Amino acid sequence: MEQLLLMWVICIVILHIGCMLQAGIRGKRTGWRRELLLILILGYACFGAQLTLFRREAGSRGVMYTYLHMGNLFGDWYERQQFFYAFLNVCFFVPWGFLWGLWRWEDKAWRRMIMITGYSFLTTASIEITQLMTGRGFFEVTDIVTNLMGGIMGGILACIVIPFIRYIYRKTTKSVDTVQERHG
Template sequence: MIWKYIIRDLNGAIQYLPYGVMAGAVMGLILNAMNARRERKGKEAFPMAGLMVFSLYLMIILVITFFSREDGSRNRAMDLELFSTWGINTRNNAFVVENVLLFIPYGFACPWAFPWLRGFFRNIFAAFVTSLGVETFQLITGRGYFQIDDILTNVLGGIIGYWMFWLVYHTLQRIRGSRSMR
């Protein structure tokens, strides 16, 4: 029953994919120009694929958490009680799972786009600050509720995404290393 809600909400979020693709394309054009300039100066290029994916993801997050909601559509409320949203009903449980899923791409795309965030604690701190920012802006604009549970579940999603990034990154490093040894 919980999966029914999650699948319905994910299908609803897919409608925002074109906005993310546009943001990624714009970022790609900007990065291409910046990288051409950096290469002429003998500097290292920015990681285009990672930054484009991160831009795509960030636009989708902004649309889901802000732009798809009207100003003042939610009461300006704060819920600072830990684990207060889990177990109330199936719908709230689905929201908890969705918050974890929402930040898995963050944990993966962030260290891909920003090499200085490849350390576990730096990446998780970035996920925390981003989630805190989202919750704060939702509170200020009345476009959502400020919930400690959301921050906790977003960070958990960031951790899962980071582990996925770490596995892929180190697997690719091993493959490249074994090829260069031949």
């Protein structure tokens, strides 16, 4: 847990320095909402790395499973276990897809979904390849498929939520502008 917290703090500091450098070079500040979203994405990436890579000893695994096995909720113990692993893999990537969906705020929904699918695929493929190369886990095609499904579900959730956020933002911005006009 301490490693995760330390990794997150280091990432936040590096991110903030990067945002300040970008502001100095481009002459345009990164808004606090955008920086907060980047911090959340980095924090979730640190959490994911801790969960999938750093909690296992190097060289302890390193096996490749190329079959697709989702398990069965009504099967024997092994089948139920596989089903729950698949379910948890889907759940693991829903926040990832959601956060990247918010990051792609200005894109049209179809483009946002294509980008989220790409981000999710690259992330899960990187995790699986790293697990195989370092021996810190199993390379499983099932994990790639279920993580990708979770990322897409998170992206769909972001596409549903974004119009509501825009509506609330427009309402609050309009009410602030109206108050300023009355008192200004």
